[in-house]
Amino acid sequence: MTQRYKFTIEYDGTDYAGWQRQEGDLLTVQGEIEKAIEKFSGQQVTLQAAGRTDAGVHAKAQVAHGDFEDFTKPMDPFEVAKAINAHLRPQKISIIGAAPVGDEFHARFAAKNKLYTYRILVRPAFPALEQGLVWHIKKPLDADKMHEAAQVLIGHHDFSSFRDSQCQSKNPMRTLDRLDVRVRDYDQCGGQEILIEAEGQSFLHHMVRNLAGTLALVGEGKWTKEDLKAALEAKDRTKAGPTAPAAGLCLTRIDYPKDA
Numbered sequence: 373m374t375q376r377y378k379f380t381i382e383y384d385g386t387d388y389a390g391w392q393r394q395e396g397d398l399l400t401v402q403g404e405i406e407k408a409i410e411k412f413s414g415q416q417v418t419l420q421a422a423g424r425t426d427a428g429v430h431a432k433a434q435v436a437h438g439d440f441e442d443f444t445k446p447m448d449p450f451e452v453a454k455a456i457n458a459h460l461r462p463q464k465i466s467i468i469g470a471a472p473v474g475d476e477f478h479a480r481f482a483a484k485n486k487l488y489t490y491r492i493l494v495r496p497a498f499p500a501l502e503q504g505l506v507w508h509i510k511k512p513l514d515a516d517k518m519h520e521a522a523q524v525l526i527g528h529h530d531f532s533s534f535r536d537s538q539c540q541s542k543n544p545m546r547t548l549d550r551l552d553v554r555v556r557d558y559d560q561c562g563g564q565e566i567l568i569e570a571e572g573q574s575f576l577h578h579m580v581r582n583l584a585g586t587l588a589l590v591g592e593g594k595w596t597k598e599d600l601k602a603a604l605e606a607k608d609r610t611k612a613g614p615t616a617p618a619a620g621l622c623l624t625r626i627d628y629p630k631d632a
Contacts, residue, residue: 374439376477377452379419380469381405381434386504386619387464390427391434401425401465402436408459415441422479422626423486426578428618430505433468435626437479485549485627488570490584491620495563506565507584507620513591515566519553521590521597522568525583525604526551532607534583535576536615544607546579548572553587566591569624578615586613 383401393403402419409417417438425431440452447455453470460466493499493506494513525548532544550571558565568587570580586603589595595613603612 373442374475375442376437376439376473376475377449378435378437378469378471378473378477378479379405379453379456379467381431381436382466382468383431383434384464384505385425385428385430388427390429391421391423391425401431401434404460404463404465405436405456405467408456409438411459412455413440413443420479422483423575423623425621425623426618428504429621429623431623433625434623435479435483435628437473437477439475482628483573483626484629485571485573485625486575486623487625487627488575488580489622489624490568490570490580490616491622492566492568492584492588492616493558493563494566495558495561497561497563504619507617509588511592512564513566513588514593515553515555515564515591517593517597518566518568518587518591521595521600522551522553522583522587524597524601529604530607531576531579531604533603533609533612534579534586535609536578536582537609539577541576544576546572546574546576551583581616581618581621582609582612582614584616584620588616589613 388401389398391401393400406419419436419438421434421436449470453467456467491506493508496510499506499508528547530544531546552569555564555566568584
């Protein structure tokens with residue numbers, strides 16, 4: 373008899389070649405968790421994730437599911453998570469939640485909403501504590517102008533200008549429900565952190581990073597809101613801004629129906 377488990381996973385993606393297991397010796401988040409599962413249970417379980425984060429991208433609440441055969445002794449969800457985590461150390465990956473779910477649950481297809489957060493550190497000095505977790509920009513950015521410009525992207529659009537040239541999605545149409553830019557103090561010496569929050573049901577490959585890179589041009593004063601709108605309407609990747617580094621991106625939250 374099998375039981376499907378839903379896992380909520382936190383990881384620092386700096387040292388990993390993305391979520392998805394790959395051939396060879398490349399470290400991946402999926403691969404390391406599956407190895408830990410086999411070590412504790414003896415079972416070869418394939419995890420299905422809500423989304424495949426790229427190399428260097430982080431997650432506070434990635435969601436994945438896997439099917440387990442009966443354990444040799446009864447285990448509650450907390451014990452399952454604890455056992456996997458014991459074999460993940462010292463990896464920068466942690467199972468922060470585990471729950472049994474029905475066979476109809478699918479981490480990817482049941483997801484109703486995703487929130488990605490992109491972090492930009494604005495100050496002359498490089499980050500000593502959060503290298504690999506933020507995009508460091510030395511010169512000031514105007515967060516208010518970035519937020520104002522971002523609102524032209526809200527809604528259902530062809531986001532071809534903001535997807536990677538190797539994106540495998542057949543349909544470039546996506547609905548962006550929210551794209552907020554806000555700023556807060558980062559340190560006591562004038563450093564600021566700019567947060568870009570993008571919310572919607574699904575995203576194209578590199579879409580959030582391309583949005584962040586383009587909005588940074590607005591913050592620098594090189595682009596206007598009208599330039600951003602023109603880039604969207606061009607439906608051409610070469611007309612938008614650069615791809616922001618993976619380091620600043622984090623999968624922050626995934627929403628599911630209450631019964632999932």
